[in-house]
Amino acid sequence: MTDAILSFEEAMAKYDPVLGFEVHVELNTKTKMFSSAPNVFGDEPNTNVNEVDLGLPGVLPVVNKTAIESSIKIGLALNCKIAETCRFARKNYFYPDTPKNFQTSQYDEPIAYDGYLDIELSDGTVFRVEIERAHMEEDAGKLTHMGGSAGRIQGADYSLVDYNRSGVPLVEIVTKPIEGAGSRAPELAKAYVAAVREIVKNLGVSDAKMERGNVRCDANVSLRPHGRERFGIRSETKNVNSLRAVEHAVRYEIQRHAAVLDSGEPVVQETRHWHEDTRTTTSGRPKSDADDYRYFPEPDLVPVVASREWVEELRATLPEPPAERRKRLQADWGYSDLEFRDVVNAGVMDEIEETIAAGASSTVARKWWMGEIVGRAKAADVDPGQLGVKPATIVELGKLVEAGSINNKMAAEVLDAVLAGEGSPAEIIEKRGLAVVSDDGPLLEAIDAALAAQPDVADKIRGGKVQAIGAIVGGVMKATRGQADAGRVRELILEKLGVTV
């Protein structure tokens, strides 16, 4: 069944959205949260497990110290307070993704709380998202639904369970209700999740690959009429697992809620499932007493005490926050907002930084990465950084062009040859005999030939139509196999025809 929706504009005219996010971050520790089994993605099913992960009787979990440190780092990067003491709790439920019938989590004592994250929107405005808490827990196993309608849970005949992911350390980051985003709610949603992902990647505590489920988002949306303070009833859309999907899911839920409210019905408080193929959500299950998880302190684990010395030691290891780094680099490089945004969106900020550090000017670095390499990467369907262009190569090419030894066209050819593994730029230039022809003698001969071949064009230029010169320059460049300096050729043609401009 398809739900009715209102246009986004109409929804915005009537209602004010309130958002909330739960983002799960898988940590990239070597081992699991409570067991020494490896935390590795993609291995054979049920081989990265031991007795703790399978919840066999009599086992004792032991906390991974690195996972605690990573969690504290995330808390600090989100401007949170770090709890002096906190506990783990059992969240009890029956579902085959956990073999022990509870998930070890944290309940009323999260390791980090009361933080915020400043989110920069595309037009440069900054929106502050308040963080309620970041708590530690373990991931569940992976279910594959077999039979029925291709992988969907509805109509499946049975499910197969792989517990390799069971016990992988997670940090769940929960926001406070986000008010006042208005029509920018979908954009803010995407930007928030992107910022969290960037932070955990920058900290080095997670691989942060959304396509692998390293970062997963549940999005809460509710609407209220403009001017009303009380929140509306919310829906929680689960497993929105790409940045684009976060934006679309929030937008869709706003439109759906608006249609429900317009019809005079109350919104049902429920879980919604996001479908990337149709870009819609469908009803999961309503909240019920099955959500009574009967949390209680985990008796097999003792409290975690984060001494202030330990917290400060960890704080001292934090890298520069991504947003501050971007601000610093843009100022250092002198790029306009648009130029810098393009660089960030193309994913070559790190590469440009390295190229500049290797000795290129910021202009040369940008010209090469944005003008040449990004396009080649797109054609090869890889990230620009994966093409294997060394900063030193760009520096060398930049110097050769600047010195006038080769022109831009030749430099691009040299780059292709470097990527094809033919050697360094100097070697390739030598081997191919590439050099800008700077001796006027051969150029003058080529110009004479080109003018003789196109006398009508020559007449036009003499008659003052200087823009026609391109055809003659082109002929000369062709005759010299692109090795002439086009600027010099132009000068010589005008000189020859006695035209001054």
Next chain:
Amino acid sequence: MAAINREDVAHLARLAHIEMSAQELDRMAGELAVIVESVKSVSEAAGDDVPATSHPIPLTNVFREDVVGHTFTAEQSLSGAPDAAENRFKVPAILDEA
């Protein structure tokens, strides 16, 4: 904490997937009410200045270094499984996720 009544026990039994007869519910409601009442006396003894405890031994920070230890083979993992397929545990399809 309010006294435990029969509905509370029935609710808990449902959450814990325990089937209980009417007689069992009656009996457990009575017994649990007594237990809860007894435990309540702890709250009377401990004032607000006494922090809640979850462990009898005052230990903190029992940690493990992040070093990979032993694992099972898929065969070992599945040795106690009632049913298995494709090196994975085979379970009945259960609608909707927790």
